[in-house]
Amino acid sequence: MKNIMGFLLMLVLFSSCKEKEETTMDTADNQMEQEEMAMESDEMPNIEIMPISHATFVMNWNDKVIYLDPVGGASAFEGMPPADMILITHTHGDHMAPATLKAVMNDNAMLFAPQAVADKLGADFDTTVLNNGDSEAVDGITVNAVAMYNITKGRLNNHPEGVGNGYVIESDGYRVYVSGDTEGTPEMRSLENIDKAFVCMNLPYTMDVEQAADAVIEFAPVEVIPYHYRGQNGLSDIDKFKSLVNQGNEDIEVTFMNWYPERG
Template identity: 40%
Template sequence: MKRLFTAILLMALTAPLSMAQIQKDTFTTNQGELEIWHIGHGTLMFKFGENIIHVDPYSKLTDYNRLPKADLILITHEHGDHLDTAAINAIRKPSSDIILTSVCREIIREGQTIANHETTTWNNLLIEAVPAYNLVHKRDNGEFYHPKGRGNGYILNFGDKRVYVAGDTENIPEMKAIQNIDIAFLPMNLPYTMTPEMTAKAAKLFNPAILYPYHYGDTDTNILVKLMKDNGKTEVRIR
């Protein structure tokens, strides 16, 4: 009986989230409401007007067949927890667009590529590609988990609100040039991205109005909250 209870508990803890279980925040812009759905890991969904935008959909997190279909899919880099063809196929429709890196396009052979520092416009939405890479953390073979130039972060301009989804990155110097960010998502998981200390340093480079740590796994988010409590410029929200 104890083994059965343990098995049921593990199934409940690892079961994909339903739409009702996904946390949502709503923001007012000068072009209407922006909904941000915190699906988990490095995965987000935005609803802006009639448009649904999925970022790095990952099928282990939820049943994407039950989520709204994508008008746009953004992919930050080629790792399997960010470039998941099963999730992409579940949320796409004939009119769905995909914006991604050149490495990702080589894998799935479709979509519009955008490189670091480039911009593009999709359905009147300005999208800016920001570098995302490691400076410190490496694999055993000496290669960075995320080499410079391969991955993107994205700044999305929803009316007068600028949202920065950093992708898998560390506190890189390019962040100093980022300006006027209303909402930022910064990763915080070892050994692949940042410690809480690195995440706090990253946030202080550009001072977003609201900071959501994401992709944080088992990292203690309270450490980041404490590191940022005296900042005065940034509100940290944990989801």
């Protein structure tokens, strides 16, 4: 009888310990899951992309508003929040328009551009010059100027090396790449840890969808957004671009946006 009572007591104690252990493990698992979700929430900024047309867009990054290559006149930016930063990639008319720039500038906005743009804009604009390899940090956002240029024979004069900028914009480890007018240069292919990439593709000015996809597969951003894809023969085949990218790396998210609203 004593043996039976002892066995039952041991069984009760064992069950109690096991239940407590499972409860502790469940609590620990839930805590870890909550911590991971909190980390992901901390790492993911609140970014809203507002395409204007072709190469022009507005990016609201945690309430800091960045204008990229503003062209199209004041009416193109009606209803947009005022700029904190304006980035211009190069001097071509679909990227730099002094009249539009005057319309969207305000006393608080900082203007970043390569030397060639600053030279053309002249003294009418207070331009912070960034050339390839330069960087500037403002209010927790770092702007890095990266090379953009043509590398294919027959296109070299379109965008000579060292004249224009692409940009990597970074805050709290989150990195956004804006290609400007370029081909799949070594500098593009060697980019690291890009979360969101805006990549051009139009002939004969930049590159075709095959070269663009090949470069994107190599630097492997988390997400790529084709932009600046209207060329001499109309719009590039962005569906083909998406297919090529995902054949090479199915983990890259390809996102389409309405860059040509005039087409409906």
